Amino acid sequence: MPDYSQGERMSRTTLTTTSFAILGLLAVQPWSSYELTRQMDRSLGRIWPRAQSKLYEEPKKLVHHGLAEASAERVGLRRRTVYTITPAGREALSAWLASPGSGPVLEFEQLLKVWFSDSGTRTGALASIAAARRWAEERNAENLVAARAYEAGEGPFQARAAQTMLAGAFLTDYYALVAHWADWASDVVAGWPEDPADAVPDPAALADIARRAQW
Amino acid sequence: MPDYSQGERMSRTTLTTTSFAILGLLAVQPWSSYELTRQMDRSLGRIWPRAQSKLYEEPKKLVHHGLAEASAERVGLRRRTVYTITPAGREALSAWLASPGSGPVLEFEQLLKVWFSDSGTRTGALASIAAARRWAEERNAENLVAARAYEAGEGPFQARAAQTMLAGAFLTDYYALVAHWADWASDVVAGWPEDPADAVPDPAALADIARRAQW
DNA sequence: TTCTTCATGTAATTAGTTACATGATTGA
DNA sequence: TCAATCATGTAACTAATTACATGAAGAA
Numbered sequence: 001m002p003d004y005s006q007g008e009r010m011s012r013t014t015l016t017t018t019s020f021a022i023l024g025l026l027a028v029q030p031w032s033s034y035e036l037t038r039q040m041d042r043s044l045g046r047i048w049p050r051a052q053s054k055l056y057e058e059p060k061k062l063v064h065h066g067l068a069e070a071s072a073e074r075v076g077l078r079r080r081t082v083y084t085i086t087p088a089g090r091e092a093l094s095a096w097l098a099s100p101g102s103g104p105v106l107e108f109e110q111l112l113k114v115w116f117s118d119s120g121t122r123t124g125a126l127a128s129i130a131a132a133r134r135w136a137e138e139r140n141a142e143n144l145v146a147a148r149a150y151e152a153g154e155g156p157f158q159a160r161a162a163q164t165m166l167a168g169a170f171l172t173d174y175y176a177l178v179a180h181w182a183d184w185a186s187d188v189v190a191g192w193p194e195d196p197a198d199a200v201p202d203p204a205a206l207a208d209i210a211r212r213a214q215w
Numbered sequence: 216m217p218d219y220s221q222g223e224r225m226s227r228t229t230l231t232t233t234s235f236a237i238l239g240l241l242a243v244q245p246w247s248s249y250e251l252t253r254q255m256d257r258s259l260g261r262i263w264p265r266a267q268s269k270l271y272e273e274p275k276k277l278v279h280h281g282l283a284e285a286s287a288e289r290v291g292l293r294r295r296t297v298y299t300i301t302p303a304g305r306e307a308l309s310a311w312l313a314s315p316g317s318g319p320v321l322e323f324e325q326l327l328k329v330w331f332s333d334s335g336t337r338t339g340a341l342a343s344i345a346a347a348r349r350w351a352e353e354r355n356a357e358n359l360v361a362a363r364a365y366e367a368g369e370g371p372f373q374a375r376a377a378q379t380m381l382a383g384a385f386l387t388d389y390y391a392l393v394a395h396w397a398d399w400a401s402d403v404v405a406g407w408p409e410d411p412a413d414a415v416p417d418p419a420a421l422a423d424i425a426r427r428a429q430w
Numbered sequence: 431t432t433c434t435t436c437a438t439g440t441a442a443t444t445a446g447t448t449a450c451a452t453g454a455t456t457g458a
Numbered sequence: 459t460c461a462a463t464c465a466t467g468t469a470a471c472t473a474a475t476t477a478c479a480t481g482a483a484g485a486a
Contacts, residue, residue, distance in 0.1 A: 016473075017324050024331035034437050047323045047330065051475050056439060078438060078481055090334065097335030100342045101324040103350030104393060108262045108385075109232050109316035115262065115382045116239035118375055119305065120312030127315045135318030140428055147425040150416070160333055162414035165421060166403065167330045170323075170396045172428045177392050178319060179430065181385045188381065199377035201365070206380060210362040213355055213387045215394065231445070249465050266447050271467060293453050293466060436483070444475075455464070 013061055020096045021048045022058045026068055026085040027093055028157060033059060033081065043164075046139075046171055059083040067092050110135075114185065118197040125189050125196060133182035140175040147172065228276055235311045236263045237273045241283055241300040242308055243372060248274060248296065258379075261354075261386055274298040282307050325350075329400065333412040340404050340411060348397035355390040362387065 025031060025039055036055040059081075062068035067089035073080040085093075110132045117125035147168055149155040155164065192199040240246060240254055251270040274296075277283035282304035288295040300308075325343045332340035362383055364370040370379065407414040 014472090017327070018473080021327055024327070024334065027331065027334045032437085033439080037437090047321060047326050049320060049322070050473095053440085053476080054474065057474090075437080076482055080438070093331070093334050094336075097328050097331060098339040098342075100346035101328050103325060103347060103354075104321060104323040105264060106262060106319060106321055106389070107264070108319040110318060111262050111382055111385060112232070112236055112239070113312050113316050115378050116242065116308070116312060118378050119239065119242045119308050121309075124313040127313075131315035132318060139318075140430075144425065144428040147421070147428050151418075151421045151425050159412070161416045161421075162407065163330050163333050163411070165416045165424065166400050167326055169399065169420075169424050169427075170326060170392075172424050173392055173396065174321070176427065176430055177385075177388055181388065184384065185381050192377070196378070197374070201376045201380045203366075205384075206362070206366045206376075209380065209384050209387050210359065210366050212384075212391065213359040213362050215355070215391055229444090233445080247465090248467080252465095265445095268448080268468085269446065272446090290465080291454060295466070432486090434483100434485080436481100438481080439479085441478075442476085444473100446471100446473080448469105448471080450469075451467085453464105453466080456462085458459100458461085 013064055015061070015065065015067075015092075017101075018048070018050055018054060019058050019061055020093060021050075022055065023062055023067055023085065023089055023093050023096075026059075026062070026083055027090060028160065030071075030082050030084040032083070043167075047167060062089065065092075114189075117189075118199070120196065122189060122192050122194055122196050125192075126186060129182050129185045129189060133179055133186070136175045136178035136182065140172070140179070143168065143171055143175060228279055230276070230280065230282075230307075232316075233263070233265055233269060234273050234276055235308060236265075237270065238277055238282055238300065238304055238308050238311075241274075241277070241298055242305060243375065245286075245297050245299040247298070258382075262382060277304065280307075329404075332404075333414070335411065337404060337407050337409055337411050340407075341401060344397050344401045344404060348394055348401070351390045351393035351397065355387070355394070358383065358386055358390060 021044060022036065025036060025044065031039070033056040036059075037052045040050060040052070040055060059068055059070070062083070063070050066086060068083045068085050070081050070083055073082060110128045113120070113128040114125050117128075146155060150161055150164065150168070155161060157164065188202070188205065189196075189199075236259060237251065240251060240259065246254070248271045251274075252267045255265060255267070255270060274283055274285070277298070278285050281301060283298045283300055286297050286299065288297060325347045328335070328343040329340050332343075361370060365376055365379065365383070370376060372379065403417070403420065404411075404414075
């Protein structure tokens, strides 16, 4: 890692967490960018979501740094690029893994809308909560399919099952949390007056939250 | 909301979720940008984190759209700008609140490192997990202080307590989730061999995850 | 053989962050 | 009175997204 403590601007080619996320996938096996987009949709995107175009851009950066190699293939008229990690790439990945990293970052627009619901309607708040509940159901359904596959010893990359399981456990409980919160919040908001600005908190619920924060 | 379905590019001044997040704060009371940064640190940033400079930039955009008004004050030699929501701003906010919004987006670098730990060391994985646990403890401690204040009827913006409570409940359980996951994961990884690539998942734990995904 | 989906890649644009600069206030 | 912190704001830069374009493969 370069030292920016003297105020030097970051160069265009500085490796980011996203770079290392791709590098981590390349450590599993070589992939084309399109194949990386599939992994983003299925697995990586749950904990490090990035747009498809990033998966075409970042591997080039890795190649530029000598952490991966590009091999050109051909499918009919069009070219296809498959990326492979290099020994230097494995070293860089290993060094990155040795530093603890940042805590989880959450962006929750539906909750934001509920939080500001005193400027809106009760109906609107209930709709946001219902949308969150549906989101959790959908994610959980996919997750359950994957969990069952691993349970049957059939998931992809069985050699990495121990690592996959750790992430799977977190996501399982995370989706359940969103769903349970949505159910509870839906009940609470259903008891509000038509104008959420007139709603008052239930003292028992407040006490319960404070209690749950003690562990 | 403008209609981009015909492929029109978004203009420089299109309102984003971040714009509405700021607008939502302005609906509570007028703020200067610096005061908004305080709210970002204390409350808004938990569910919609943004850099300080955004809080100087976005209000200008709101003014440009007629959703807020800027009033210049003076503190000694330097100017100070306080922003106030307009009636059009309240309407726009209300319309935005009526649409359901996007599901939660999570970026969890520490979990990413654990997920790729077959390319690293057991020690490294344990360090990432421990860092996640500390993160949860710190956030929870702040959260508990706030929860206790509301319980005692002393939190800021008592009129919005019903809304604040909904977000507080989510965050409380979210921090507990991260901590409990970290404790469990720490135990699991402690049982791994020195090289995480040789770790095998515990079938009972796999079954337990699948079970927890059924609700 | 045509339509749709899969697969591959680039270009344009912007949302967001980091870094910088400096006046005001407070307390040792 | 000096140093540290609070408060205010801009400039530079980039990480990331959205939109676009098109060939290949498979299905109707």
